[in-house]
Amino acid sequence: MASKQQTVASFVETAPPGELSNVVADxxxxxxxxxxxxxxxYKKYNEEQYITVKLPDGNGTAILSPYNSLDNNRYFDTATETSFEVDHASQKTSNPQPHALETPHADLLRNLHKALTTTSSEHFPTSSHTITPTNTDPSTLTILLVATKFSPQNFWNARWRSTYTYNPSTTTLAGSVKVDVHYYEDGNVRMNTRKEFASREVSGGAEAVGREIAKLENKFQEDLNRGFGVLGEGCFKSLRRQLPVTRQRMEWEKFQGYRLGQDIGGGRAK
Incomplete structure (x- = not known):
């Protein structure tokens, strides 16, 4: 059985997008x-959710992840070639330092940054991305992209996370997308789904990689939209409460006071 501390920690680790502060307050x-x-x-949540933080000098943002993690709560950002320290509870950064790119594919990495900037701006209202040498294999590059949309006034929040590995030697790309959406108006509905993309050859350099990522993610989103349409017209529709024969909504709070024949049927009680 999990301890109380483990149970409390699990609430933080599984907090819905954009709602960590509410969970922590509780x-x-x-x-x-x-x-x-x-x-x-906090550290596990920030890294798994690809939380975006402001850089210490205010010049841009960076993603927190296991792929760009250093020792002692430090992370590096390849776009600015700096490292920084993070307070995971407050998600504040400090103590910036130079951090050189340690990869034989530095030029490709920079070009991928440019290509992903163009691609993501065409498909997401706001997003962040980073490209890093892969921890387990520095000859490959890891591409991360995160996009969020928070609308608490409408009782929903969502996060999109993409993770790809690109091998410049074999020009192959593989990865996955995770989508986490929480809707909580008069209820509590959460969708947490994942799509895996098998390895495929992508020749043509950084721009071709950006186009292939956009193609894969557009197809995934189209599949999601079709799935929601099927659910809306099928399973969810069958779960909705049907109107009575009078085609008027039942006032359930007054149900105890109804006289079945007269009040519901509109006629005289028998």
Missing amino acids: IKALAPSEAQALAPA
Whole structure:
């Protein structure tokens, strides 16, 4: 059985997009002692969710992930070639330092940054991306993209996360997309889905890689849209409460006071 501390930490680690502060506020109110020891949970959440932070000098943003993590809560950003320290609880950055690109594919990496900037701006209202040498194989590059849309006034929040590995030697690309959407008006509905993309050859350099990523993700989004249409007209529609024969909505709060024949049927009680 999980300890109370593990249970509390799991609430942080699985918090819906854009709602971590609300979850933490609840934890501090209900379990103040456990709330003091959540640093590992904050770190895991920030890295898994590809949280975007402002760089210490205010010149741009960077993604937090296991792929660009250094020791002692430091991360590096290849676009600005700097490293920085992060307070995972507040998501604030500090102590910037130069960080040279340690890859034989530095020029390709820079070109991929440009290509992804163009691609993501065409498909997402706001997004962030980074390209880093892959931890386990520095001869390959890891491409990360994250886009968020938070609308708490309409009771929904969402996050899109893409992870790709590109091998310049074989010109092959493989990856996955994760989509997490939470809708909570008069209920609590969450969609957390993932799509894997098998390895494929992509020749033509950085621009071709950007186009292939856009192609894969457009197809995935189209599949999602079709799936939602099927659900809306099928399963979800069958779950909706049907109108009575009078075609008038039932006022359920007054149900106890109805006289079946007269009030519902509109005629005289028998």
